[in-house]
Amino acid sequence: MDTLSALIAHAEPKANLFFSGNLCGSSDSSNHPTGGVLHLVRSGELALYNQTNLVQIIKEPTLIIYPKGKAHRMQSKTLAGCDVVCASLTFKDSPLYRALPDTIMLPLSQLTNLSHVITMLFSEAFKPRFAQSAVISNLLDLLLLLVIRHLVENKICGAGVLAALSESKLAKAIEVIHQQPDHPWTVEELAKQVGMSRARFAALFHRIIGQPPLSYVTESRLLLAQKLLLMGNPIKSVCLEVGYSGSVAFSRAFQRQFDITPKNWLKQAQT
Template sequence: MTDDSRQLTRWFNSRILFGMKNPKGMIESPASSNRVDRLSAFFRAFDLSVCMSDCPAPGADARIIVLGDSRQSAKRLVLCTGSPESPAAEDNALVAASVNFGGPLNPLIAALPGQVTVDLNEFPTLRAITDAFVEEALNARCGQSAALGRLCEVMLLMILRQVIDGGATTPGLLAGLSHPALHRALVAIHEAPDRPWRVEDLASVAGMSRSQFMASFRQTVGTTPSTYLTAWRLMLARRALANGGKIKAIAQRVGFGSASAFSRAYLRAFGYPPIVTRQS
C-alpha cells in the first residue's frame, strides 16, 4: 500500500470503523442526511456475516473478490451472486470473501445481477476502504474478524449504492429503488410495514396520482403495491418467528389486523402455518 492509502486507512479506522455501528452513519454525509435512505432497512432486517476463503463457502449468498496488482494495490471490486467470470489477465485476486446476507428471503440480494464490477479508480473512498480490507485480511492482528466484518459490510453497502444509482433495465426491486419517484414509496413500506398503507397513501408519498402510481409500480417493480407490501411483511414475520417470536405479537408488529389473518396469509405464501417456522 502507498503512504496515501495507509493514511486514508488510519482515517477510516479512527472515524468510522470503530466509531459507528449504524451502516447509515458509516457512509452518509451531513449534506445527504435528509435524503430518502434506500438501503438501511435491508441492513436492519438481515444479518450480515463474512467468511474469508479462497473458494466460495457452501450456501453463501454472494462473494466479494478484490482484484489488484502484484503490489497488493486494489484495482477492481467484484460482487458475484452467480458464477464469477475470470478476472483480466493483468489482475490478481488479492482477497476473497463469502457473504451471507439473509439468504433467499432477502429480496435485494435476489434482485442483483450475477456479477457487479466496480472500478475503484472511479471511487476513491471505496478504494480506501478496500485497501483497508486487504491489509486486514493479509495481516493477522487482534480484532481482525470484527474489522473484516465491518469493512465488508461497508463495501457491500457501497457496491449496492452504485448498482441502484446506475439504474436497472428489467422490472424488479432494483428498478423500483432506482426510480426517481417510486423509491420513496418502497422506502416507506420498508421503514413502516406496520402502517395500514392504502394505495392512495403510497401514491402520495411518491408524489404521483393513484392511477399513475399503480401503472408505474406494476411496470417498474413487476407486481402491485399491495402484493409487495404483503411479501415484505411476511418476510419480516418469518425471520421473527425463526427467532422465537410469538405469533400474535409478530402479526401486529408487521401490520396484520389479526393473528388469524396473518396465519392465512403465511400459509398461502409458504405452504405451512407460522407455528411450523416458530417450532423448527
C-alpha cells in the same frame, strides 16, 4: 430506519472470507463455496472466464461480485501472480436480493468513497495480525453494504427495488410502506401519497420493481414479521405490529408467502 437500511435488514447480506493472498495459476469457482462470491483484486493481471469463454482481462485493481453465484474461472496472466481477496456471499431471498445485478464489476478507481475500507481490508488480508479473522469479517460486511449503497447512489441497477429508490415517486411509496407496516395500505392510497393516478402508479411500480404494490406490501410485512419472531416476540403481538387483525389471518398470509406456518418456520430457523 431509512428505506435502504430496512431493505438491507430484510436481505441480511453476509460475506465470509475463504481466500486472501497471491493467486499463481488459476482458481475455479467449482472448488469454492457455492452461492454468491466477491473477489477483490489488489494487483496483477487477471483473465476472467465463464464456463468456456474469456470474459475480460483485468489489468487494474477491481471489485468483482456475483451476488447470486456464477460459474467462473480466474487465471493469473503473470508469473508474479495476482493479490486477491475472495469471500462467499449469502443473502436472504428478498426484494433487495432479487434486484441485485447478476454481475457487478467495478474498477477500484471508481470507488473512491470506499477507498478507506478497501485500504484497511488489504492491510489486514495479506499479513498475519491479531484478531485478523474478526476484523476482516467485519470489513467485508461493511464493504458489501457500501457497495449496495454505491449501486443505488449511482443508479447502476436497471430494475427492481434498488432502481426504484432512484425514482422519487417510487422511493416515497417504498418509504411509507416500510415506515408504517401496520397501515392497511391500498393502491389508491399509495398513489395519492406520491401524487399519481392509481393506474399510472400501479403500472410504474410493477414495471420497475417487478411485483404489484400490494404484493410488495405483504412481502415487506412478512419479512419484518420473521425478524420480530426471531427476536422472541409472540405471534399475537407480531401480527398486530405488521398489520394483521389476528393470528389466524397472519398465519394464513405467512403460509401463502413462505409455504410454511409461522410456528414451523420459527422452529426451523432456531435449529
